[in-house]
Amino acid sequence: MSGLDSPGNGLNPTVPPVESGRKSQTRRVFGVLIRIDSVTKRYPDGTVAVDRLSLDIPDGSITVLVGPSGCGKTTTLRMINRMVEPSEGTILIDGVDSRQQPVNTLRRSMGYVIQNAGLFQHRTVVDNIATVPRMLGWSKDKSRARARELMERVGLDASFAKRYPYQLSGGQQQRVGVARALAADPPVLLMDEPFSAVDPVVRKGLQDELLRIQEELGKTIVFVTHDIDEAVKLGTMVAVLRTGGRLAQFAPPAELLSDPADEFVEDFLGADRGIRRLSFFSSAGLELLTAPIVAIDATAEQLAARGATEAPYLLVTGLDGRPLGWSEPGGLTAGQIDAGQLLPYGRPFTAGQDSLRAALDCAVLSPTGWAVAVDAEGRAAGVVSQAAIGEAIRGAHAHAHAAGPEAAQKATTR
Amino acid sequence: MNRFFDIPSDLQHSWLGLIGLHLREALLPVLGGLLLALPLAQLCVRLRWLYPPVLWVTTVLYAIPSLAFFVVLIDYTGQTELTVMIPLTVYSLVVLVPAIVDGVRSVPQETLAAATAMGFGPVRRYVQVQLPIAVPAIIAGLRVATVSSISLVSVGMLIGNQGALGNLLHDAQIYNRPELAWNSVLTTAALAVLVDALLVGVRVLLTPWMPSGSGATRTRKEATAR
Numbered sequence: 073m074s075g076l077d078s079p080g081n082g083l084n085p086t087v088p089p090v091e092s093g094r095k096s097q098t099r100r101v102f103g104v105l106i107r108i109d110s111v112t113k114r115y116p117d118g119t120v121a122v123d124r125l126s127l128d129i130p131d132g133s134i135t136v137l138v139g140p141s142g143c144g145k146t147t148t149l150r151m152i153n154r155m156v157e158p159s160e161g162t163i164l165i166d167g168v169d170s171r172q173q174p175v176n177t178l179r180r181s182m183g184y185v186i187q188n189a190g191l192f193q194h195r196t197v198v199d200n201i202a203t204v205p206r207m208l209g210w211s212k213d214k215s216r217a218r219a220r221e222l223m224e225r226v227g228l229d230a231s232f233a234k235r236y237p238y239q240l241s242g243g244q245q246q247r248v249g250v251a252r253a254l255a256a257d258p259p260v261l262l263m264d265e266p267f268s269a270v271d272p273v274v275r276k277g278l279q280d281e282l283l284r285i286q287e288e289l290g291k292t293i294v295f296v297t298h299d300i301d302e303a304v305k306l307g308t309m310v311a312v313l314r315t316g317g318r319l320a321q322f323a324p325p326a327e328l329l330s331d332p333a334d335e336f337v338e339d340f341l342g343a344d345r346g347i348r349r350l351s352f353f354s355s356a357g358l359e360l361l362t363a364p365i366v367a368i369d370a371t372a373e374q375l376a377a378r379g380a381t382e383a384p385y386l387l388v389t390g391l392d393g394r395p396l397g398w399s400e401p402g403g404l405t406a407g408q409i410d411a412g413q414l415l416p417y418g419r420p421f422t423a424g425q426d427s428l429r430a431a432l433d434c435a436v437l438s439p440t441g442w443a444v445a446v447d448a449e450g451r452a453a454g455v456v457s458q459a460a461i462g463e464a465i466r467g468a469h470a471h472a473h474a475a476g477p478e479a480a481q482k483a484t485t486r
Numbered sequence: 487m488n489r490f491f492d493i494p495s496d497l498q499h500s501w502l503g504l505i506g507l508h509l510r511e512a513l514l515p516v517l518g519g520l521l522l523a524l525p526l527a528q529l530c531v532r533l534r535w536l537y538p539p540v541l542w543v544t545t546v547l548y549a550i551p552s553l554a555f556f557v558v559l560i561d562y563t564g565q566t567e568l569t570v571m572i573p574l575t576v577y578s579l580v581v582l583v584p585a586i587v588d589g590v591r592s593v594p595q596e597t598l599a600a601a602t603a604m605g606f607g608p609v610r611r612y613v614q615v616q617l618p619i620a621v622p623a624i625i626a627g628l629r630v631a632t633v634s635s636i637s638l639v640s641v642g643m644l645i646g647n648q649g650a651l652g653n654l655l656h657d658a659q660i661y662n663r664p665e666l667a668w669n670s671v672l673t674t675a676a677l678a679v680l681v682d683a684l685l686v687g688v689r690v691l692l693t694p695w696m697p698s699g700s701g702a703t704r705t706r707k708e709a710t711a712r
Binding site: 153177187194 | 594596597598599600601602603604605606607615618619621693694695696697
């Protein structure tokens with residue numbers, strides 16, 4: 073876990089710490105590792121790609137640059153490792169001007185992940201990953217051992233080591249790309265739309281994997297995307313850039329969703345930002361009703377007792393406690409409950425772990441209008457009505473408003 | 487059949503000797519052409535404006551008949567193998583330069599960007615990334631250049647017994663032995679086929695990273711992926 077002691081930690085006392093956090097219970101105070109100071113990129117033909125951009129990229133967290141095409145997000149990323157040289161302004165890495173060290177030394181201290189992975193097609197997976205360690209003068213054996221370790225870290229089976237890129241799927245190639253960027257354990261990871269060329273299912277898997285890896289390694293990641301959902305999902309901080317390379321807003325995602333700075337940001341966030349903001353509220357506060365739950369082998373007395381609950385429907389569970397479906401109380405006869413006759417219960421949410429967004433989604437999907445909560449093992453933990461979820465949402469909003477936007481932290485799973 | 491391999495003594499070589507001579511006169515120019523084409527092609531890749539004029543010059547040189555080359559060169563290099571090999575070297579450029587340029591250019595943008603971002607300098611990037619990925623295209627060019635060179639060596643007979651197997655054509659005429667002409671044609675063709683097969687083998691050995699099947703499908707797949 074040497075990745076945790078990236079050089080930026082606490083070495084920059086003059087900069088006020090940016091408060092942020094991946095989870096409400098593991099709030100950390102981050103220093104600034106990369107400071108972009110009124111940087112402008114003007115091309116010889118007069119086009120301005122980035123216009124007086126200033127950003128403090130916090131240490132040990134994911135900062136997402138998001139915006140429409142032509143907003144200069146990739147240019148900004150490439151100015152950090154000097155693949156593009158700024159026309160004006162400076163970029164400080166850990167307080168030091170990035171132009172003070174040889175460009176290739178700078179680049180080897182930053183991992184870089186690119187769309188379509190950009191793997192070396194003529195090298196095996198293990199040699200691709202070992203590229204930077206080899207350049208840094210590590211021995212072949214040590215580099216390869218490190219590469220195999222990273223394959224495991226990014227969820228690639230060891231049997232892929234000797235394969236060539238053409239033998240891998242797009243998602244697997246991208247995993248190799250991430251492993252290659254991590255190989256020399258750089259404090260900084262630059263990611264340029266790394267997941268935009270893979271299909272949505274694979275993309276979700278890669279995003280979850282990135283969050284898991286980040287949880288373990290705590291790198292400083294600068295992530296470029298044009299997908300606002302990806303930005304909200306991954307970012308500790310999100311910088312929204314507008315066309316012409318100007319900063320529209322720089323805020324944690326929850327704040328972005330609750331208080332967009334202007335019309336441009338609001339448009340860019342899309343129509344359902346209210347719904348999406350719910351992913352930042354935990355479902356832990358929901359009051360779950362257990363009374364309307366009956367087992368499939370319930371006796372007549374149990375059924376009669378359940379008939380008097382406030383829910384208009386009863387949730388029938390199997391002998392293992394897993395939900396089977398809904399039924400009207402009168403429709404059940406003790407000993408003769410037919411699982412095939414029950415109404416579907418939609419998709420349950422995991423109580424306490426999922427967000428209010430997931431809970432609301434379950435209630436909307438359920439034909440009875442009631443959401444089913446399950447525990448980590450998938451056993452029914454309770455049911456909750458749309459009205460109760462609505463109540464919880466209003467409560468969460470009021471709480472967030474009173475505590476200020478900083479309090480609106482991400483729910484455990486998004 | 488015995489007379490088929492009975493080479494007239496004026497050629498001063500056995501049949502196998504002629505084959506060795508032929509291979510030397512055909513392959514050395516291709517090797518020389520490759521050594522010239524590599525830096526030339528790299529220049530054309532780096533300075534885009536240079537490529538069209540270079541292509542134009544190599545094509546014009548290719549259009550000059552070898553006989554014209556011999557007439558000019560014979561004053562300097564005499565009736566030697568070198569006089570045959572210099573035009574062949576020049577001719578090989580017309581195939582090799584575009585093959586290398588296209589091969590190097592076929593390296594995907596994101597591969598180049600990734601290499602740069604990992605701290606590859608221009609030289610390291612060329613040698614470790616661009617050239618290896620261009621190998622299939624370069625070998626495709628080498629195959630054409632080699633086969634063409636093997637067949638062209640025969641014209642060396644025009645400047646006095648410098649045409650290796652081609653000299654048999656001349657001897658077939660003066661000694662009225664048509665089987666020598668057959669020998670020349672068949673042996674030259676067999677050499678071309680063999681050397682070509684050898685180059686295919688070299689490509690397979692050098693590029694275990696290519697999907698089995700032809701190089702063309704790979705390039706097309708990449709083109710659509712981009």
